Amino acid sequence: MRLRRIVPIGLVLVAVSALGLAQAGGKAAKPAPKPAAKPMAMNMQAPAEMSTFAPLAGNYHCSGRAFASDMGPAHPTEATVSVKMDLGGRWLVSNYRESKTATNPMPVDSDEYWGYDGATKTYVKVVVDGMGGWATGTAKSWQGSDLHWETSGSMMGKPWKSREILTKKSDHEVVYKGSIQAADGKWADLWETTCKK
Numbered sequence: 001m002r003l004r005r006i007v008p009i010g011l012v013l014v015a016v017s018a019l020g021l022a023q024a025g026g027k028a029a030k031p032a033p034k035p036a037a038k039p040m041a042m043n044m045q046a047p048a049e050m051s052t053f054a055p056l057a058g059n060y061h062c063s064g065r066a067f068a069s070d071m072g073p074a075h076p077t078e079a080t081v082s083v084k085m086d087l088g089g090r091w092l093v094s095n096y097r098e099s100k101t102a103t104n105p106m107p108v109d110s111d112e113y114w115g116y117d118g119a120t121k122t123y124v125k126v127v128v129d130g131m132g133g134w135a136t137g138t139a140k141s142w143q144g145s146d147l148h149w150e151t152s153g154s155m156m157g158k159p160w161k162s163r164e165i166l167t168k169k170s171d172h173e174v175v176y177k178g179s180i181q182a183a184d185g186k187w188a189d190l191w192e193t194t195c196k197k
Contacts, residue, residue, distance in 0.1 A: 046089035049116040049123070052142060053092040055171040057084050062096075062176075064193025066104075069180065071156075071190075075103040081195055091115045125149065131156060137164070145169070163187065172197040 060081040068074040079098040086093045092114040098107030109130035117124050123139040135153025149164040164178040177192035 044088075047116040047118055050085070050089055050092070053114060054085055054089075056092065056168070056174065058172075058197045059083075060174075060195035060197055062193045062195040064191060066191045067189045069188065069190055072106070076101075077104055077107075077191070077193060079107075079193065079195075123147065123149075125151070127151070127153065129155075135160075135162070162190065 060083065062077070062079040062081055064077045064079075066072070066075055066077055077098050078101070079096055081094055081096050083092065083094045085091070094112045094114075096108065096110045096112070098104060098109065100107045110133075111128055113126045115124050116122075120138075123141070125137045125139075127133075127135040127137070133153065133155040135151045135155075137149040137151030139147050139149045145168045147166045147168075149166075150161075151164060152159070152161045154160065161181040162178050163181075164176065167175040169175060173194065173196045175192070175194050178190045179187045180190045181187055
């Protein structure tokens with residue numbers, strides 16, 4: 001008697017399951033989708049640390065020198081530089097253009113992008129030049145009026161490391177100089193220039 005009661009109940013359950021599958025097109029019903037994750041909040045403001053670069057914006061005339069190196073003999077340099085805050089104030093962009101002269105037949109053209117990485121708490125830069133060279137660098141923070149960059153990249157198809165120091169003399173004058181690491185690990189001065197608005 002008990003078995004007769006259990007069998008009809010089992011048949012009812014099988015029938016209900018079959019009906020559910022039939023309504024779902026013969027497939028098991030999919031679980032309801034999970035609610036979409038909230039989009040990551042984006043800070044639309046430029047990092048406060050970028051404000052230290054704003055006074056550097058403007059047009060400069062630069063006079064300096066390149067030191068003797070594997071790249072060539074020592075020679076004087078003259079250049080113009082345009083500097084502006086760009087891309088919502090998140091990057092300082094500078095365009096450096098040397099003048100071609102008898103003593104500088106292969107002038108340097110380069111562009112630099114300076115920004116700030118909030119994740120690592122460091123200033124960052126990307127450099128490209130007219131000879132196909134490129135580099136990336138970081139600077140921890142201003143040391144008084146100096147900003148020290150540690151940079152590495154590729155120049156003329158060879159890896160290289162350099163150090164640059166920007167010294168802010170005033171809102172109208174800066175001194176920028178760089179050194180390069182030789183194959184023996186020693187550092188040598190590569191260039192120095194004074195730029196005035």
